[in-house]
Amino acid sequence: MDFNDSPEEAAFRAEVREWLDKNAEKKTDTNTNWRAGLDDAEAMAKAKAWQAKRADARFAQITWPEEWGGRGGTPIQTVIYGQEESQYLAPRGYFEIGLGMCIPTMMAYATPEQNARFVQPALRGEEIWCQLFSEPSAGSDVAGLRTKAVRDGDDWVINGQKVWTSGAHYSDFGILLTRTNPDVPKHKGLTMFFLDMKSPGVECRPIKQMSGDANFNEVFFTDVRIPDSQRLSDEGNGWKVALTTLMNERLAVxxxxxxxxxxxxxxxxxxxxxxxxxxxxxxxxxxxxxxxxxxxxxxxxxxxxxxxxxxxxxxxxxxxxxxxxxxxxxxxxxxxxxxxxxxxxxxxxxxxxxxxxxxxxxxxxxxxxxxxAGGTDEILRNIIAERVLGLPGDVRVDKDVAYKDLPKGTS
Amino acid sequence: MNFDFSDEQKMLRDQARSFLEDKCTSQTVRTILEGDEPYDKELWAGIAEMGFLGAAIPEEFGGLGLGHLELCVIAEEVGRVVAPVPFSSSVYLATEALLAAGSDSQKSAWLPKLAAGEAIGTFAVAEGNKPATAKNVNASFDGSSLTGTKVAVPDGDVADVAIVAAKSAKGTALVLVDLNGPGVSRRNLRTVDPTRSYAELTFEGAPAELIGDDGEGWSLKERVFDRAAVLMAFEQVGGSQSALEMAKEYAMGRIAFGRSIASFQAIKHKLADMYIKTELARSNAYYGAWALSTDAPELPVAAAGARVAAIEAYGFAAQENVQAHGGIGFTWEADCHLHYRRARNLNLALGSGRVWKDALVTRLEQRNAA
Missing domain, CATH: 1.20.140.10 (Butyryl-CoA Dehydrogenase, subunit A, domain 3)
Structure with a gap:
């Protein structure tokens, strides 16, 4: 038992330190903040510049394969990088959701052409992504969501509302979970898309929290058109796609x-x-x-x-x-x-x-x-009980009932 | 980062687990609980034969010469089965005191016997219904003999040798007393946990010899108790894990309102909390194990942290295991009270949670001041 790096880890740490020393400013004390004195636009510009540097040095997503701009590294290398970077005035906070959750989902389900178009700009911080799952009436039970997608020719037409979307107001793209079929049980009628957040009919509004601050958004969709080519996986397969995204959430929260x-x-x-x-x-x-x-x-x-x-x-x-x-x-x-x-x-x-x-x-x-956020105390206890301890799931009254026939409470 | 036990240490744990699960069923514990025997002699002999008593004792003194990490994994298994043997008194306290401060002749005289299970050791501090502090030590040592009364002494009825805290000309001293010698009388006590006995020991001019430096007795006692706290934390974590598994097994099989009660969130959340506290205690115990095995300057803080977390985990798991069982859990027939008793016993044996929390903050203050 010891707290030491293995020789390989020590070598990697030295490499990271050397690079950070050349490219970033070391913190003088732990309370100094990279954002000090910057307005929102300046902070964003600084963060984007830093992300591009990191990406060029292949430190942005260390575990990604080399073809995607990673270095095919190990999770422990990501941890070591994070430990070292925290000693420097390095911006963070804009790209984690996109790179941690959205882009891995794209990699799993988008076409090679789409990934060729989107992965690099996201990695280099040129485009920011958000995740549009939660709704006023679908929090812990996200599969109960109401936002509708209706097929119209080569497009889908989206109407509804998402909530608690971190970074929606500055995001360029988002992945969006919708209901495409209300006549089947709730998990089976969902479909995932990605969309341009600047599409007509998308409106972001800040949510005023109980503290009075506003760190999150709600996003309204009014007749927003998304081409069918931006559907991720099959119609009705959205829950499975969402699980890919949420599996990565644990790492991001x-x-x-x-x-x-x-x-x-x-x-x-x-x-x-x-x-x-x-x-x-x-x-x-x-x-x-x-x-x-x-x-x-x-x-x-x-x-x-x-x-x-x-x-x-x-x-x-x-x-x-x-x-x-x-x-x-x-x-x-x-x-x-x-x-x-x-x-x-x-x-x-x-x-x-x-x-x-x-x-x-x-x-x-x-x-x-x-x-x-990211799983309530209660949901996390359920997860520990069911997945760690192996206790049986709760009795489900909504499993075999068409979504449209489920009771709908107040949102 | 290598914050885990080695493969060899895990093999030792597996070996200890299969031995103890085989030799120490709940019936074994009940036999001691309900009978007149103070401890299970056959199990004790088996544990000795496996070498567990001397895991951390150097080979020159008859031990296996492994180390404290090995002793930690064994302690966890002893806790899982609620073993009715004087393991903690003999191994964590008497042996550790001898290893920490014994002279060569004291070590030669006692460690081989303790390693072989031929002698049982203990440590006597408390003197009745008052806090076990240095100023409340009234037993006195005159340079060659000891006079006074110690109560409650863990395994004091069966121990052959005791390390005793006593007043001396220079302050507090620790002395070693052969309990089978003259001037020693014993009285058995009834306690919350009859599977581990306690006694009142009265010394009337009993021959005693100094262990460690005269006047340094209390700081030595603290050192030994820190080491014991880490080892006992593993025993408590083992007990806590075992109580959680009992609760789970019962809940899975119990049907009420037409379904397994393990499918109710009220039960799930209770078991999740047992798991959370057990893991927090385990991680604190690991840190204690690291500090103990490397003799790190962090040991006082790490040991207090391990003890506080282990008390919280085992106390909670033992009591909520009864609750998860419902009515049957409150009976003599169910095994829940074996953990309930042992948790109370271990949670008080080296000093209460309240005392250790206060000590932990004192140590943090000292560390911050340094």
Whole structure:
């Protein structure tokens, strides 16, 4: 047992470091942000330029085959690259969904000509992709979606609404899951397409979150025409295609990040308790810190176990599935407790008054979304129970009923 | 990154598992629970013969001379089967204390016997209904003999040798006492887990010899308990995994409302939570194993983390296993209470979760200050 690189990994790490040193600016401290001082357009331009550089050096999608601009590398090399890149002011956040989910789906189902047209521009950051699955009435049960695609000559006509689409407003293309046949059970009547997000009838609107910020979009489709040549796989085979996309989602959705033990301990050292002295001396506070510390360490070392499997060229064990279901509620609980420590001043959500403590308020209003995005706490527990522990599926009342005959609740 | 046990260590685990599953069924545990024998002597002899007691003892002292990673994988299997033997007292505590601080003559005198299972060892700190802290140690050592009372001492009724925390002229000392010698009397105690016995030991001028430096007894005790905490964490993880498997097996076979109860989300989510806590504990235990096996400066933090996570996992899995079983789980007849008892026992034996959490934060503060 050790935490060292194998000789091959060490050589790869050295290669990555050498390249990053030449091409990127090293962070001076962990809190520096590549976006500092840039507006949205400048940030995007910077990110695109960086992505092109990475792609040219074949560091953008390390595991992709060489013919697609990868280097036929291993998952552990991707991890090593990410570890090293995080030490530099390297932009990120625009291309992960496209390259992690959409383009792999294209590679599996689009024509060779289409892939020749789309893969490279996506890899180099010239075109950005989004994923259009979730709907107001189809969240965890995404196969219950309503957006309709109706055949009209060589085209399909799309009407409906998608929601929680990250990056829709700046995306050039998207993959879109639709209902093409309401007369068969819900999973069997779906069809997947890709489309130009600038098509007439596509409208993006930002969603105002409970925090007041707007990080996501809803996308409306009104008589949008998509040529049949942009259908991915057969009519009615959309669920199978979607599973290809979602299998890759696990890799794309990260852990909850935000204030952690160090910040909580800092707060507890600097907060006076009712009995005088720092509140970190109080036993109830220490018990909580210890609980969250071991949860955090548990996730960290679970990740090390996963990396070990990758390093040996094995498929990681099921333990990797616990990451988000632990980290998201942990962030919510930890930040709620931080507010509690602040006592009555915890109500303040004003950077001028709270200073550094604002991070706890902000994360407390972000964490509820993390518990829902990319699989709710509840769905993730179902997945652990069914796929890891092998428990039977729930009784399904919608399996053999035509979609049109299913009860439709409120959206 | 190589954060896993080696193939050889995994083979040892498989070997330990098949041996223990064969020799230690739930009936084996029940025989000790319901009978007068303090532990299963045949199982103990078998474990000794397999070399498990001396896995981390150097060959020159009669052990296998493997290492602590090997001992960790064995401990997990001991926990899975709720083995009714004084493994933790003898191996994690007495043996570790001798390895950490014993003189050559102390090691030569006791390690070969401990490795062979001919002698059982234990470690005595607590003195009744008060926190087991240095200031509450009243047993006293005068340089050659020990006087005082220790209660509750794990496996104190069957142990041949004890490492005892005592007051000395220089503060706190650890002393080694031959429990079969003069001046020692024992009284058996009733506890939450009769599959592992406890006793009150009274020393009246019992011959005792210093182990480690006089005055350094409490820090040595902490060192030994850190090492034991990692090993016991593996035992707890084994128990936790086993309780989860019991709950799963029962839920799969139990039909209610026309379906297997394992298809209900209320049960699925409970079992998923048992799995999550077990994996978090396992990963913390792995880190502890790394720190223990490399004698890393991170050991105090890693050991406390392993202990806290293991307490959380085993306590939860043992109690929710009863819940998943419903009414039958509350009976004597069902095996759920074997884990319920053992979880309470192990979760308190080296100090409670509350105490270890406080210690963990103290260690984090010290690390941050350094």
């Amino acid at each position: 990260g852990d909850a990040s935000g204030p952690d033990i160090e910040e909580l301990m800092e707060l507890a050292r600097n907060t006076e308790s009712e009995t005088g002295g720092p509140v970190i001396k109080d036993m109830d506070v220490r018990q909580k810190i210890a609980d969250w510390y071991v949860q955090g360490q548990g996730l960290k070392y679970t990740k090390f176990r996963t990396l070990t499997a990758l390093s040996k060229g094995q498929t990681p064990g099921p333990e990797a599935s616990i990451s988000k279901v632990v980290s998201a509620p942990r962030l919510q609980d930890l930040t709620s407790f931080a507010l509690d420590l602040m006592d009555q001043s915890g109500v303040q959500m004003d950077r001028e008054l709270t200073g550094e403590n604002m991070q706890f308020m902000a994360s407390n209003f972000w964490a509820p979304g993390l518990r829902i």
